[in-house]
Amino acid sequence: MQLTNRRKVVSNKEQSFAEKIYLPAIVKGMAITFSHLFKKAPTIDYPNKTRPMAPVYRGQHVLKRDENGAERCTACGMCAVACPAEAITMESGERKKGEEHLYREEKYATIYEINMLRCIFCGLCEEACPKEAIFLTDRLVDTDYERRDMVYGKDKLVEKIDQRIDVSKRQTPEVLEFKKIPGLRHNELYKKIK
Ligand code: SF4
Ligand code: SF4
DSSP states (O other), X not given: OOOOSOOOOOOOOOOOHHHHTTHHHHHHHHHHHHHGXXXXXXXXXXXXXXXXXXXXXXXXXXXXXXXXXXXOOOOOOHHHHHOTTOOEEEEEEXXXXXXXXXXXXXXXXXXXXXXXXXXXXXXXHHHHOTTSOEEEOSOOOOOOSOSGGGEEOHHHHBOOTTSOOOOOTTSOHHHHHHTTSTTOOOSSOOSOOO
């Protein structure tokens, strides 16, 4: 029984002399190659020029600070559990008296590392984070010569206190509205910097 009409009947007819010596096929192939000489080259002069990124592009992570400049991450480990590439590791510590301006909650990550060679930039860490602490940004991850240099620590991941990173580009208007709730405002400039 015929299920589709996509069946093709193979021809068993004898090859012509031209087909046997492959000459027409070679000429056809050369013509295609030659025609590409007059087309615009698909390569660009990177890094002097860059292609426009897709709005949903997921690049290097950032560990956000809150509106007062304190680190949001509480080292809960949800991102590490969600990570399918097992790229995230961390150690937690207890906030001491007088460190309230540094860490938002009593527990924080003393060490937080992402192995960029393992990461597949799926964004699941961002989805799993209950503290609005980790986001993937539109920044490219730099290349390096040493594998160990591709393990990014807090020095590269935590947002600089005077350099806000806008993480709203990939988020829908509904999500942005939701994040106007006090405590979730990760895109506002810090009100006070200590
Ligand atoms: S983007 Fe995906 S692979 Fe990369 S650290 Fe996050 S969860 Fe892991
Ligand atoms: S980034 Fe978010 S999910 Fe990961 S440890 Fe910190 S608070 Fe938890």
